[in-house]
Amino acid sequence: MAKPKYHFDITPHIIKQLGEQLVPDDVTALLELIKNSYDADASYVSIEINTIGEYTNERLFYPNQNGYILIEDDGFGMDQKTIIKSWLLISYSNKRSLNGPKEKTPQGRTPLGEKGLGRLSTQRLAEICEIFSNKVGKKGTHIAFNWKDFEKEESLSAVKVKYETYSSKKANGTTLLLTNLNNIEVWQGKNLERFKGQILQVISPYKENRPFEVYLKVNSQPIELDKFNEGLSDLAISKFTFSIKDNILTLKGNTRLTKFQGNDPLASEAFHNFVEFDNGRKLFKYLKSKISDIKRSDDPYFMSFERTFEIDKDVKLEIYNGERAKPGEFNGIINEFSYKEEQLRNENSINNIFGKYENYKDFAQAQIGIKIYRNGFAVLPYGIDESNKDWLGLSSSQTKTSFYDLRPDNVIGYVAIDEGKNFELKDKTDRSGLISNPYSRNFFTLLHFVKDQINLYQRSIRRNYNNFLNEYKTENNGIKTVNQALNELKVTKSKSDEVKQEFNDAVSNVEKAIIESGMIVKSVKNNPMYSTDLEKETVEKVNTLLNKLKVIQFTLQKLEQVISKTEKLNEVIDILEPKIQILEDQLINFSELASLGLTAESVSHEFTSIADRLAERATFYVSKLQQNKLNDADIYVFIEYINTTVTGLKIQLRHLDPALKYNREKKSLLNLTSFFEEENDYYINRFKKQHIELKIIFEDTFSITINRGKLVQIIDNLLNNSEYWLLERTKNEKDFKPTINIKIASPWIYISDNGYGISPAIENQLFEPFVTTKPKGEGRGLGLFIIQQLLDASGCTLALEPIRNEHKRKYIFAINLSNIIVR
Template sequence: MVDQPHFDVSAAVVRQLGEELVSDEVTAIVELVKNAYDADATYANVAVNTKDFLPAATTKYPNARGFVTIEDDGFGMNEGEIKSGWLMISLSTKRQMKSNGGKTPKGRTPLGDKGLGRLSTQKLGENLEMVTRKDGSGGSSRVSFSWASFTDNRKLSDVPVSIETKTEPERAKGTLLAISGLRNPNVWEGSAADQLVTDLSQIISPFPEARPFLVTLKINGRPIDLGQVSQRVRSAAVGRFFFKFLEGQLTIDGEIRLAKLLGNDPDAFSALISRDHGRAFFDYLLKKPLPVSLHYPDDKVRFATFSYSVALSSLGDVDTIASANGDDRRVTADPGPFSGEIDEFLLRHDPTTVKLAGLTNANEVQKIVKRQAGIKVFRDGFGIRPYGINGQDWLRLGAGWTSAGSYYGLRPQNVLGFVLISEENNSNLKEKTDREGFVSNPWSQNFQRLVMQIPKTVSDLYETIRRTFNEYRREIADKARPLGPTEKTVADASSVAERLASYTERAISLSGGAVSARERIQKVTDRIHKTPILSSAAERELSDLLTEANAALESSTALFSEMEEYAVQARALADIVGSLAPRLDVMSDQLNDFTELAGLGLVAETLSHEVQNQTDRLMQQASGAIKKGQTARPQNRDLVQFGQEVTSTVSALRRLVGHLGPSLRYQRDKIEVIEISSLLKELKEHFKTRWEGDDFSCSLRLTGSNFDIETNRGRMLQVLDNLLLNSEYWLKETAKRDPNFRPEIVVEYEPYRLHVSDNGPGVEKSVEEALFEPFVTLKSKQQGRGLGLFINAQIMESIGGQITLLPDRNADGRRFIFEVDLASVGRG
């Protein structure tokens, strides 16, 4: 029979594949422990020995120094399953089971499906021996081979493998892997071993609710504590946040301890929070529009509890997939249900934290938080790299904390947390072959978008609490002592301080004289008591001393009287400073918020000026090129066409900059009479050009009765710009899901108000009450900071107007009409 041409594979390919798929020893160990989980084991015992050899009677490789053993009590394999399955690279019965929705007898959905887990063993050592017995089988099987046999000059089918079956079982049901000839024994010793154990303790879940079975580790005979984060330690958190995502809805339930409000001002905390456990401030906070539903727990430990809910479809920047119905509509890619918890800690030996946790000292909390810091993702109890491992900040908490106004925000080194997913419910969250993160697809993108919404919600609430507390302090201080003009107050405080310093020095000098006089008076008094009949000399001495004492006391009395007057001034100074401090805090907040915007304004002014100059030059040169092309013989049509295209592009650029111009500093104080229909037509032309360049089709309909206003043109354009840009964003999000959607924005106008609405999703209920507060948005951090509507409210207030969200609701039950009240600037 003639051999048919066919592919074959060198044995070295398998070895190379294993080296590329398994990055380190931790990944190798975890992959092998996962196999035990998939085999319904109740435990996996891992033992490492870097110095000794396997007993000669139990191994084919007695001279291979160092070994790793992994033992479990899973359902094991028989010889037939070894030959038809385990020895077939990339063949996986688990893959078929998962595709059919099958589960193991214990109800587990297998974690492995690539048939490559056994390749992990080569990362650990040169030789592999496996002893396994299937539950109910009479005997056990031993498989042995060496990875050194996988060479370039040998076919995969020619690699020698030994299989021995013994009728007398060597073990109970389950599997024992023995990997000998350690490749890198140094990683199991010294500081390298400490890091490896730290990594392993994070990937094998330290949270009891996320650990599905027991995993133990010994290194050179010494049991290693893989660590658990107990409820006792987690109870020391100043903030605890529990979340779940189910049926398209993300819900968050949180609690904030009083200790969170301590900040860097323990005096303010003592005066304003401790005395009534924060109740007065909580009531003050409730007067503010809040992004969450807040409750007072009244238990003297917690400041507040809150709840929050938002639909995935309501968030910005979510990915979509084709509808299963076969039509053109697209639906939100649902990553499947998940749940989790984030705990935030204070790590500065705070006695309040220690007391709340019931710990003897803060070192226990610090040690565990430092070791386990980060928010990790666990699939059926096994961590997925790199999410949160060794503090990896996949949720970008550090970026948010270092920005302005985020003192209270979550910090990556101060949080412990986990997100629990499963193979059964989150099968679309696929891990990369090298086990280093999720494959990028619509489901994984939306999963990250959802989880990022959790710390964002917490940080937004913290920021609201911080700002409101500064206002609360200011109001309390103002009630105690109203604050006059700032310059006069500061000057008064400086004068009082200088006078106090002067009199303090005099008091110290006189105090020394008074002490000396009292000592001498005491000596004479003692002598008088001992000698009742005084000599004339004693009388003279006493007279001198009394005169000296009287003078000193008289000076002291006058000084102390004067000092009492200034003590009153000192108290006034304390009141003044107490009143100034919170006001300055509020001013600092405002400066931080708008420093970046001011910088952008300066850049915009410079850009506007330079663009005008450069476009003038371009227009001149383009006109010259057109004339040259037209007069050339034969006519240079390419040059003419190019010149015309340049002219058209420059004209569009100048229109865009011209639209920006009125908002810049040199124009913003100019008051003029503006015809509202003319302003809106100008706005419509600007957005028409913008959308044409962005390939976005949207109808902007203007309707109403014309009227005039008298105000600054740039400010009005900024208000309307922000509203239309907001509509544009959410209309684009809707268009992603429905190709038949026809975006429309409607601006209705009549004396003296504007109504701006669109046919998009409307305003999500969870944010409608706090919509005009700073940093309130459901857009991603990359797309918006939540300042547009806040700025609109500030601009309208500055001209005596108002912007509101009307109570009318669209078909989805959401408010969707913005009203701009222009009565204060109406003319006529």
Template sequence: MAQDQGADFYIYLSETYLSQEGARSIPGLKWEDEPGWFVSFAQDFSLDDIGDIELVTASPLGQSSSVGQEGEFANPGPFHGAIYTFKRKGTDLSAIGDVFNLQSEFSKYIEKHSGVRVFRNGFGIRPFGVDGNDWLQLGRGQTSGRSYYGLRPKNVIGYVALTAQDNSQLEEATDREGFVDNAYARNFHRVMLKVAETIALTNENLRRGYNEYTRTMAAQEAGFVSRDTPEIFDQMRDTSAASKELEARVSQIRDELQAVYTQVAASVQDIESTPLLHTEQEREIAPLLREIRQTLDAARYILEQVEEALSQAKKLGAIADVLEPDLEHLREELSMFSELAGLGIVAEALSHEMSIVADGLASRTRALLQKLKGRQAVDQRVVAYTEHVYTAVGQMRKQLSHLDPSLRYVRERRDNIEMRAFWRDMQEFYADRLGRSNIEMVLQEPFSDFVISMNKGKLTQVVDNIILNAEYWLKEDLRKRRISTAQIIVRTPSTAPIVDIYDTGRGVAPSVEQYLFQPFVTMKPEGRGLGLFIARQLLDSSGCLISLLPERNQFDRRYIFRLDLTGASIDERE
């Protein structure tokens, strides 16, 4: 890296690693050809694109603004900062040896000053980054299993610089512990969480890319012409066969060398034991013969080591025969990840819906008990309550029936799915949930009634993800008064087995439209960024595709998701 300022790694990173199908992205990546720097990146976000950003209503002079359903963003104002990450172990202390004699002393000092702190006009604001305060939730990555290379609270030092003039809405609490809890402070926190998340993902991409780069370089130095697993196993078998042949030749050479060594040793011993019986010339070459004997002895030892290494190398063929099916099985197991993660999305929606039903039951039960308390006669509300319980049970059964197609024991079964009937069922299923948020799901006529052969659970998981995403952002747009009507529209643009899904919201944020189907890309504050990545994997396993069409809406944003189900079409399969 240091020899060429990372130029070769940058070429590999930009042209190979990040260009792979499904690879993660580093927006605005740029190589910095100057000492001390490797690359830079830039990514722009709009406040409007960060989920749950709060608005404030205008208030009379002298009164503080309040959170409302319409108005301007609670903009905390411009600020800047820096976050540095580092390794605490293995640091070369030679340059600061007069300050730190031991690694432990250095680690204690760094730990004391670690964290991201907030300053206003140069004065620190507690508790941000002080005494282990992890206000950016960096420690959550250590327990969530999301990333091994993410930022860690004790491995970062950073700051955020505010000013009294630009950030006057960020009011410090009277006890000087943080900010007053208002929309501006909460939005400041949301923005900084997004910044930390973006830096962490970029750092992870660079670390993983470098690991892949070093493995590639090592493979090239080892003579591997390909990183493709079957070809590597073939190379192992070829090496094993060559090792068997070479082992026989080495054994033969070792035996010949042993014979020469024996002759030389005997000659040396004969000359040294009976010097008077040998000529002066023979006595003169005796020291040279001793050196030859020592050399032959060393060569014999080396050949023994080579034989031992070759005896291990010839086993590579057998090892390849054992490992290859195991790796293939592992590949199949890993392919199940997307399906299992997809089940989590369905379970999340299900548990949310069940909690709503349970809350309703509890509320109505408490109200009924209050009415019946102290009465002996049966109130008609008992009948109404019974009817409500019956309805609630029906809703629960409906939810469970939605989950059923995604269960493990039916996941691999293919179903002949009539598209019109399937989408009618989805429309009916989501009607109550979307209706509570004033969102309507519409099937645009004419709607082609083609048939596909696919596992219904997989298709349901894909559609669930798209609709739940649309629901979230439509609710945000309604809350921010960006739109007046919220619809999710499903259409079949032609007689081909293609389905388009879009909504009347603002569309996909420009900052993520190029990377939408890559893992961990999200604009939701608590989003995992796996939904569309999983959807693509599920469709791909059935020979189908999902894409974001280039057409733009009135907000100049891409907004139409296309499901190309050609690979699962009954006509196509026949």
């Protein structure tokens, strides 16, 4: 008796289930088949979907079927051996790579397929699959099978596959014919319109980002993939491009003048009065003085900028296997659109391209979202479905303080990645996003960095635009400050009181003159026989004068109403004056309290570290006590440790105490040498654990009058900044020895470190609020702004010295204390 042959097998039904899990919908299925044409080095792929017709151009194994999908390309094709190995051996893929980038095709493309399961997409679309394919100089191979057979047979090898060879008229290529469509309703009526929108989402509508031509026809109706053309792109109110190459992130932007036009009538009026009348000439001059890297741009844009960042120095990336997990080179575009008709009223292209404004708006809103395209094909679901339109988190910054940031409903764009250059960015098995790994996480970190830098630019130009309006208005008015405006009100009230009696006398005199003149005119006119010619001539002149007096009287009556209003100015002044004073005090308190918060944050971190170490020691000695191993020496050591810990806590509290409210208002005479010697214990203790060396150089000591807590906060915020970036460099460079330098040279305090320095891209906006290159959650961009506010309250300044380090970056902060120095 022959021994039974034991072996694994699989039922065909499992293959159908696998296909349903891996290919969630018809659009994804079609996309996978288009990718196969790309992988075959095709210069084009043609797709025809016909829901009612019958395909008759070829000899078929399964003729007379209802409806078909025809996918045809001019790729390198398949021979009999390739079809058996690539199509009929489930899950085999010659595109697979265990480590590193995949092997390229003969034309240099990196295959997009990953799992070798794209063929299962055909069962999502139709019952019957027929393939016609041939390589150059070889006969063609025609195979066909019915997916229904996978439900009938018991083993996979029993599924019937029909085949034959044929002489092809094409030099090379593949034709895939799918008949007996599963979901005809997907390609009809409203569903067809939905499909058009979906296919435009998953195949890049940007020619520069699409690697080969895709022709699509549904029931004889072509679908134009290029409909999203340059015309729509040129209507963007702001346009940003970015690229990452050779450790450099380059960000470029263009902004239309109408970007500054506000929503409400007053803002629009200000824009027309102070900006539009000279095409923004004065505005640009002002902005250029504040943001030095902006330039005038070509029409239709008003201004542009270009900024570069060194990724190793400016962006915090995750470390993997001892080095930064860099995702590879990529680039992208983010266009910001406006739906305010007034901002686009001069755009002829709206009528030329879309017919009318409503059509432009509908089409633009249908394309909303930032997509990720891998070699021209969308990586789902980013920017595609509603739940993932805002995967970049644009809505999270929509607050009252950042209204001018990018908003998810106004942005259209893409990120272009490449299978070869970004091979570590891998799709999930079900094509529902990128697999989370250090490379993909750093990829998203870089994109969030780009978004943050765009938002910083948007806020900066808007904030400076508002400042421009304020300065321009006050320059014309001669009033520069709120206090000047209040004083002007007081002067107006005083002047009005002075002239009030004179005005009343004038009103009374005009009234008398009118009465007397009227009597003269009436007397002569009533007695014409007794009036001389001279009197009659005089009466005519008096009558003319009388009419002018009546006009003056009418004007005086109006002025009387105005003067009566000025009597209430005292009430207005009494209300405004204390409120203005309160607001100014609150601004000072805000700066002080915010700075205190940053100082307390660092101190609380120290408290936590001290508490953790004390708890660790206590646990150790409790364990020894429980094991009856605790001796007198242990108790002595523990007590000494507690004493040391208490001393450390006192140092922390002594450092924080001057900044508390009951001490914050006290000013004292401080010798800077004594001040830094007293604070030295705190700083040494703090930086010792981070292996940061602190050097204090007393080149020329001097004394100042200032609140001690305020000075502590100023120094702390600068040192916090240095500490953060020094630790970031330490993570990347094992042999790096971080150092902070403080130099005292009357009337200056210079603070610097040997980190990378300030990124040139933000050095001109460094002291504006919310400007930072730190990741979200690790930096607010308020530290330097708060320091400036604290110094400004004392008539002092903070500046970034022009000297650059070996990285060609500014790195020295200079505090000018000349206004509070004691001679």
